[in-house]
Amino acid sequence: MPPTVLITRPKDDAQRLSQELERCVPDLNVLIAPVMQICATPFDLPDMSFDYLLLTSRHAVPAADAFLGLPVYCVGEATRAAAQARGHRVCAAYPDAEALVADLAQHKGKRALHLHGRHTRGNVSARLSSAGLETKSCVVYEQVPRRWSEAERQNIHAQSHLLLPLYSPRSARLAAENLQGFAGDVSLIGLSQACLDGWSGITPVSGICLERPDGQAMVRAIASHLAR
Numbered sequence: 001m002p003p004t005v006l007i008t009r010p011k012d013d014a015q016r017l018s019q020e021l022e023r024c025v026p027d028l029n030v031l032i033a034p035v036m037q038i039c040a041t042p043f044d045l046p047d048m049s050f051d052y053l054l055l056t057s058r059h060a061v062p063a064a065d066a067f068l069g070l071p072v073y074c075v076g077e078a079t080r081a082a083a084q085a086r087g088h089r090v091c092a093a094y095p096d097a098e099a100l101v102a103d104l105a106q107h108k109g110k111r112a113l114h115l116h117g118r119h120t121r122g123n124v125s126a127r128l129s130s131a132g133l134e135t136k137s138c139v140v141y142e143q144v145p146r147r148w149s150e151a152e153r154q155n156i157h158a159q160s161h162l163l164l165p166l167y168s169p170r171s172a173r174l175a176a177e178n179l180q181g182f183a184g185d186v187s188l189i190g191l192s193q194a195c196l197d198g199w200s201g202i203t204p205v206s207g208i209c210l211e212r213p214d215g216q217a218m219v220r221a222i223a224s225h226l227a228r
Helices: 011-024 058-067 077-085 097-104 124-131 150-157 169-178 193-197 215-226
Strands: 004-007 030-032 036-040 052-055 071-075 089-094 111-117 134-145 161-166 185-190 206-209
Touching: 004 011, 011 030, 011 215, 030 150, 036 058, 036 169, 052 058, 052 097, 058 077, 058 111, 058 134, 071 077, 071 097, 077 089, 077 215, 089 097, 097 124, 111 124, 124 134, 161 169, 161 215, 169 193, 185 193, 185 215, 193 206
Parallel strands: 004 030, 004 161, 052 071, 052 111, 071 089, 111 134, 161 185, 185 206
Antiparallel strands: 036 134
16 A cells, blocks of 8 residues: 655645645545644834845745836745736746755845744844845744644544655654654655754655755656556
Protein backbone atom coordinates (compact mmCIF):
# COMPACT_ATOMS: atom_id res chain seq x y z
CA MET A 1 0.00 0.00 0.00
CA PRO A 2 1.33 3.49 -0.84
CA PRO A 3 1.67 5.86 2.11
CA THR A 4 -1.02 8.36 3.05
CA VAL A 5 -0.03 11.92 2.20
CA LEU A 6 -0.44 14.07 5.30
CA ILE A 7 -0.70 17.76 4.39
CA THR A 8 -0.15 20.04 7.36
CA ARG A 9 -0.11 23.39 5.54
CA PRO A 10 -2.65 26.13 6.37
CA LYS A 11 -6.11 25.19 5.13
CA ASP A 12 -6.22 27.01 1.78
CA ASP A 13 -2.66 25.98 0.87
CA ALA A 14 -3.39 22.39 1.90
CA GLN A 15 -6.51 22.18 -0.25
CA ARG A 16 -4.65 23.61 -3.22
CA LEU A 17 -1.86 21.05 -2.86
CA SER A 18 -4.38 18.22 -2.49
CA GLN A 19 -6.14 19.26 -5.69
CA GLU A 20 -2.86 19.44 -7.61
CA LEU A 21 -1.89 15.97 -6.41
CA GLU A 22 -5.29 14.50 -7.27
CA ARG A 23 -4.82 15.66 -10.88
CA CYS A 24 -1.61 13.67 -11.29
CA VAL A 25 -1.84 10.77 -8.82
CA PRO A 26 -4.60 8.15 -9.25
CA ASP A 27 -6.23 6.72 -6.12
CA LEU A 28 -4.55 9.24 -3.88
CA ASN A 29 -5.01 8.78 -0.15
CA VAL A 30 -4.58 12.22 1.48
CA LEU A 31 -5.34 13.72 4.87
CA ILE A 32 -5.41 17.44 5.58
CA ALA A 33 -4.56 18.49 9.13
CA PRO A 34 -3.08 22.02 9.34
CA VAL A 35 -0.58 22.78 12.09
CA MET A 36 -0.91 26.54 11.55
CA GLN A 37 -3.66 28.95 10.62
CA ILE A 38 -3.16 32.30 8.89
CA CYS A 39 -4.65 35.35 10.60
CA ALA A 40 -4.40 38.91 9.28
CA THR A 41 -3.00 41.30 11.85
CA PRO A 42 -3.31 45.09 12.18
CA PHE A 43 -0.28 46.95 10.90
CA ASP A 44 1.00 50.49 10.41
CA LEU A 45 2.80 51.26 7.18
CA PRO A 46 5.93 53.43 7.22
CA ASP A 47 5.19 57.05 6.29
CA MET A 48 7.46 57.22 3.26
CA SER A 49 7.53 56.41 -0.43
CA PHE A 50 8.93 53.21 -1.91
CA ASP A 51 10.40 52.11 -5.21
CA TYR A 52 9.69 48.37 -4.85
CA LEU A 53 7.33 46.04 -3.02
CA LEU A 54 8.63 42.66 -1.80
CA LEU A 55 6.24 39.77 -1.15
CA THR A 56 7.72 36.50 0.14
CA SER A 57 4.38 34.74 0.69
CA ARG A 58 1.02 34.84 -1.01
CA HIS A 59 -0.54 35.42 2.42
CA ALA A 60 0.94 38.95 2.39
CA VAL A 61 -0.70 39.86 -0.92
CA PRO A 62 -4.07 41.11 0.46
CA ALA A 63 -2.19 43.71 2.53
CA ALA A 64 -0.47 45.08 -0.59
CA ASP A 65 -3.51 46.67 -2.26
CA ALA A 66 -2.39 50.16 -1.22
CA PHE A 67 0.74 49.73 -3.35
CA LEU A 68 -0.79 48.94 -6.74
CA GLY A 69 1.52 50.36 -9.37
CA LEU A 70 4.75 49.66 -7.52
CA PRO A 71 7.07 47.10 -9.15
CA VAL A 72 6.63 43.86 -7.20
CA TYR A 73 9.25 41.20 -6.53
CA CYS A 74 8.02 37.85 -5.18
CA VAL A 75 9.21 34.57 -3.76
CA GLY A 76 7.35 31.65 -5.32
CA GLU A 77 5.02 31.18 -8.24
CA ALA A 78 1.97 31.04 -5.96
CA THR A 79 2.85 34.51 -4.65
CA ARG A 80 3.32 35.79 -8.18
CA ALA A 81 -0.07 34.42 -9.25
CA ALA A 82 -1.83 35.89 -6.22
CA ALA A 83 -0.24 39.31 -6.76
CA GLN A 84 -1.06 39.37 -10.46
CA ALA A 85 -4.66 38.35 -9.72
CA ARG A 86 -5.01 41.51 -7.61
CA GLY A 87 -3.59 43.72 -10.36
CA HIS A 88 0.04 44.03 -9.31
CA ARG A 89 2.87 44.36 -11.81
CA VAL A 90 5.24 41.52 -10.90
CA CYS A 91 8.76 42.06 -12.21
CA ALA A 92 10.21 38.75 -11.01
CA ALA A 93 9.43 35.68 -8.92
CA TYR A 94 12.36 33.91 -7.26
CA PRO A 95 12.55 30.33 -6.01
CA ASP A 96 13.54 31.44 -2.51
CA ALA A 97 14.52 34.42 -0.38
CA GLU A 98 18.21 33.83 -1.05
CA ALA A 99 17.73 34.39 -4.79
CA LEU A 100 15.62 37.50 -4.16
CA VAL A 101 18.26 39.04 -1.90
CA ALA A 102 21.08 38.20 -4.31
CA ASP A 103 19.32 39.92 -7.22
CA LEU A 104 17.84 42.95 -5.47
CA ALA A 105 21.06 43.74 -3.59
CA GLN A 106 22.18 45.34 -6.84
CA HIS A 107 19.46 48.04 -6.60
CA LYS A 108 21.46 50.39 -4.41
CA GLY A 109 20.10 53.80 -3.50
CA LYS A 110 16.46 52.70 -3.80
CA ARG A 111 13.86 51.95 -1.15
CA ALA A 112 11.73 48.78 -0.76
CA LEU A 113 8.90 47.61 1.48
CA HIS A 114 8.78 43.96 2.56
CA LEU A 115 5.34 42.67 3.66
CA HIS A 116 5.52 39.33 5.46
CA GLY A 117 4.29 37.11 8.30
CA ARG A 118 5.31 37.22 11.94
CA HIS A 119 7.57 34.19 11.50
CA THR A 120 9.91 34.56 8.56
CA ARG A 121 13.37 33.44 7.60
CA GLY A 122 16.22 34.91 5.61
CA ASN A 123 16.55 38.37 7.23
CA VAL A 124 15.50 39.87 3.90
CA SER A 125 15.05 43.47 5.05
CA ALA A 126 18.26 43.66 7.09
CA ARG A 127 20.40 42.04 4.40
CA LEU A 128 19.07 44.23 1.61
CA SER A 129 19.49 47.37 3.72
CA SER A 130 23.09 46.37 4.44
CA ALA A 131 23.66 45.94 0.71
CA GLY A 132 22.41 49.46 -0.05
CA LEU A 133 18.73 48.88 -0.85
CA GLU A 134 16.94 50.47 2.11
CA THR A 135 14.20 47.98 3.01
CA LYS A 136 11.46 48.48 5.57
CA SER A 137 9.82 45.42 7.13
CA CYS A 138 6.12 45.15 8.00
CA VAL A 139 4.33 42.18 9.60
CA VAL A 140 0.87 41.82 8.02
CA TYR A 141 -0.24 38.35 9.16
CA GLU A 142 0.30 35.80 11.90
CA GLN A 143 1.00 32.07 11.54
CA VAL A 144 -0.80 30.78 14.63
CA PRO A 145 0.02 27.22 15.83
CA ARG A 146 -2.89 24.81 15.72
CA ARG A 147 -3.38 21.54 17.62
CA TRP A 148 -5.17 18.74 15.84
CA SER A 149 -8.67 17.82 16.94
CA GLU A 150 -9.19 14.42 18.53
CA ALA A 151 -10.92 13.20 15.35
CA GLU A 152 -7.98 14.35 13.20
CA ARG A 153 -5.49 12.75 15.55
CA GLN A 154 -7.31 9.41 15.60
CA ASN A 155 -7.61 9.34 11.82
CA ILE A 156 -3.91 10.11 11.37
CA HIS A 157 -2.79 7.60 14.01
CA ALA A 158 -4.81 4.90 12.25
CA GLN A 159 -2.47 5.10 9.23
CA SER A 160 0.46 2.72 8.85
CA HIS A 161 2.70 4.97 6.74
CA LEU A 162 2.60 8.75 6.29
CA LEU A 163 4.29 10.78 3.55
CA LEU A 164 4.77 14.24 5.01
CA PRO A 165 5.77 17.28 2.89
CA LEU A 166 7.53 19.95 4.97
CA TYR A 167 7.47 23.60 3.87
CA SER A 168 9.28 25.34 6.73
CA PRO A 169 11.36 24.43 9.78
CA ARG A 170 8.63 25.78 12.05
CA SER A 171 5.86 23.73 10.44
CA ALA A 172 8.14 20.67 10.62
CA ARG A 173 8.52 21.18 14.37
CA LEU A 174 4.78 21.71 14.87
CA ALA A 175 3.95 18.62 12.81
CA ALA A 176 6.38 16.55 14.89
CA GLU A 177 4.73 17.79 18.10
CA ASN A 178 1.25 16.92 16.83
CA LEU A 179 2.42 13.47 15.72
CA GLN A 180 3.75 12.45 19.13
CA GLY A 181 2.75 8.87 19.83
CA PHE A 182 2.32 7.87 16.18
CA ALA A 183 3.35 4.22 15.83
CA GLY A 184 3.65 3.92 12.05
CA ASP A 185 6.30 4.90 9.52
CA VAL A 186 6.96 8.46 8.36
CA SER A 187 8.65 9.57 5.13
CA LEU A 188 9.63 13.22 4.78
CA ILE A 189 10.00 15.50 1.76
CA GLY A 190 11.54 18.85 2.66
CA LEU A 191 11.32 22.01 0.62
CA SER A 192 14.85 22.63 1.89
CA GLN A 193 17.41 20.96 4.13
CA ALA A 194 16.40 23.41 6.87
CA CYS A 195 12.89 21.93 6.77
CA LEU A 196 14.26 18.42 7.30
CA ASP A 197 16.53 19.70 10.06
CA GLY A 198 13.47 21.19 11.77
CA TRP A 199 11.91 17.74 12.17
CA SER A 200 12.09 16.54 15.78
CA GLY A 201 9.71 13.57 15.65
CA ILE A 202 10.22 9.85 15.18
CA THR A 203 13.06 8.75 12.96
CA PRO A 204 11.77 8.80 9.37
CA VAL A 205 12.23 5.84 7.06
CA SER A 206 13.37 8.31 4.39
CA GLY A 207 14.01 12.01 4.00
CA ILE A 208 14.22 13.77 0.65
CA CYS A 209 15.33 17.38 0.10
CA LEU A 210 14.09 19.10 -3.06
CA GLU A 211 16.73 20.35 -5.47
CA ARG A 212 14.51 23.33 -6.32
CA PRO A 213 12.47 24.82 -3.46
CA ASP A 214 9.13 25.48 -5.13
CA GLY A 215 5.59 24.15 -5.10
CA GLN A 216 5.67 22.32 -8.41
CA ALA A 217 8.89 20.54 -7.46
CA MET A 218 7.14 19.39 -4.29
CA VAL A 219 4.16 18.05 -6.26
CA ARG A 220 6.50 16.13 -8.58
CA ALA A 221 8.47 14.71 -5.65
CA ILE A 222 5.32 13.51 -3.88
CA ALA A 223 3.96 11.95 -7.07
CA SER A 224 7.29 10.24 -7.74
CA HIS A 225 7.44 8.82 -4.22
CA LEU A 226 3.89 7.46 -4.48
CA ALA A 227 4.64 5.83 -7.84
CA ARG A 228 7.38 3.62 -6.39
